[in-house]
Amino acid sequence: MLSHSLSHFFFFFLLLPLLSLLFLPHPVLCQCKRPPVIFNFGDSNSDTGGLVAGLGFPVNFPNGRTFFRRSTGRLSDGRLLIDLLCQSLNAGFLSPYLDSLGGPKFTNGANFAVVGSSTLPRYVPFSLNIQIMQFLRFKARSIELVTTAGNMIDDEAFRNALYMIDMGQNDLADSFSKNFSYAQVVKRIPSVLREIQNAVKTLYNEGGRNFWIHNTGPLGCLPQKLSLVQDKDLDSCGCLSAYNSAAKLFNEGLRRLCLEMRSEMKGANIVYVDVYAIKYDLVANSTKYGFSNPLMACCGYGGAPYNYNIKVTCGQPGYQVCDEGSKLVSWDGIHYTEAANTFVASKVLSTAYSTPRTSFDFFCSG
Numbered sequence: 001m002l003s004h005s006l007s008h009f010f011f012f013f014l015l016l017p018l019l020s021l022l023f024l025p026h027p028v029l030c031q032c033k034r035p036p037v038i039f040n041f042g043d044s045n046s047d048t049g050g051l052v053a054g055l056g057f058p059v060n061f062p063n064g065r066t067f068f069r070r071s072t073g074r075l076s077d078g079r080l081l082i083d084l085l086c087q088s089l090n091a092g093f094l095s096p097y098l099d100s101l102g103g104p105k106f107t108n109g110a111n112f113a114v115v116g117s118s119t120l121p122r123y124v125p126f127s128l129n130i131q132i133m134q135f136l137r138f139k140a141r142s143i144e145l146v147t148t149a150g151n152m153i154d155d156e157a158f159r160n161a162l163y164m165i166d167m168g169q170n171d172l173a174d175s176f177s178k179n180f181s182y183a184q185v186v187k188r189i190p191s192v193l194r195e196i197q198n199a200v201k202t203l204y205n206e207g208g209r210n211f212w213i214h215n216t217g218p219l220g221c222l223p224q225k226l227s228l229v230q231d232k233d234l235d236s237c238g239c240l241s242a243y244n245s246a247a248k249l250f251n252e253g254l255r256r257l258c259l260e261m262r263s264e265m266k267g268a269n270i271v272y273v274d275v276y277a278i279k280y281d282l283v284a285n286s287t288k289y290g291f292s293n294p295l296m297a298c299c300g301y302g303g304a305p306y307n308y309n310i311k312v313t314c315g316q317p318g319y320q321v322c323d324e325g326s327k328l329v330s331w332d333g334i335h336y337t338e339a340a341n342t343f344v345a346s347k348v349l350s351t352a353y354s355t356p357r358t359s360f361d362f363f364c365s366g
């Protein structure tokens with residue numbers, strides 16, 4: 001009897017913790033006592049409610065059905081990559097900068113990302129340039145208020161903050177949707193990269209030192225693109241070759257830009273994350289990772305092969321949605337399901353896709 005309970009003791013108090021140390025993914029081990037303040041710039045891939053707050057565009061249920069059980073303005077059934085990364089640090093979700101109701105908290109940072117944003121043109125809401133201008137306003141106002149109001153981000157926290165950028169997908173998508181030739185799409189990439197460079201430089205000149213930059217995913221694997229494009233030149237995964245080639249060229253330019261900025265900007269940590277490789281692996285090997293139909297939207301209209309119809313998109317009258325238990329990669333034809341985002345987050349947190357190989361909790365203090 002004694003030995004029995006002893007073995008129980010051994011199992012629960014010694015072996016289990018040991019096993020979990022060995023087998024559980026990184027976030028569980030997170031020793032992040034003080035997460036960094038996070039500022040995020042981007043498009044729908046990281047918009048946590050900015051479009052709805054800023055422009056009032058409805059984002060209807062079933063968006064949000066899996067995690068929040070209501071629509072939060074995120075284009076997904078649940079959490080986005082940015083949410084999962086924040087949670088890995090035990091940090092709260094980022095409030096959209098434009099949120100005006102419910103007393104949004106900005107003590108942990110702010111999210112400037114808005115659905116549909118691109119880098120160009122520069123002065124159209126909410127281009128990357130505009131998002132940076134909003135940040136400058138946010139920073140100036142915070143520092144002004146820090147002496148009178150408590151709970152504001154001070155200058156030191158701005159310097160130690162983590163600045164995240166996830167942009168470029170819409171620049172590429174916009175070029176293609178204007179029927180640009182492939183050569184014209186490619187020709188526009190350097191000016192898009194220059195916008196990202198300008199953004200990082202501005203933040204650096206403001207004292208920012210920590211940057212986390214996502215490259216762009218395989219645009220040609222999105223059900224929306226697959227259903228809209230007439231002349232399909234498909235790769236071995238069934239994705240649009242030209243779209244993915246353009247995304248890869250953009251990413252190669254972004255990787256080199258990060259390399260260049262690392263040597264130019266003294267004391268800066270600039271982490272480049274290959275989200276493309278993670279997402280393409282998920283599409284190519286979906287079965288292995290427990291997913292099915294990687295090129296079909298869960299929420300949309302029209303059924304296989306893509307379940308996407310531009311006239312009946314997710315949340316619009318007449319949409320159809322897959323069962324909650326099904327593990328599809330694409331939520332609405334453009335954005336990923338929470339299940340897919342969770343896969344992507346686990347890979348991002350593994351550091352295997354980061355250059356330099358920097359752990360996401362590197363920016364925690366203590």
Ligand SMILES: *[C@@H]1O[C@H](CO)[C@@H](O)[C@H](O)[C@H]1NC(C)=O
Nearest residue numbers: 176177178179180229230231
């Ligand atoms: C692009 O080409 C398609 C098919 O040729 C056509 O239906 C569409 O109207 C064109 N779009 C633009 C913006 O010119």
Ligand SMILES: *[C@@H]1O[C@H](CO)[C@@H](O)[C@H](O)[C@H]1NC(C)=O
Nearest residue numbers: 277280281282283284285288
């Ligand atoms: C799919 O998985 C195989 C085997 O693990 C791997 O070699 C391959 O690189 C993966 N495909 C992609 C596109 O990552």
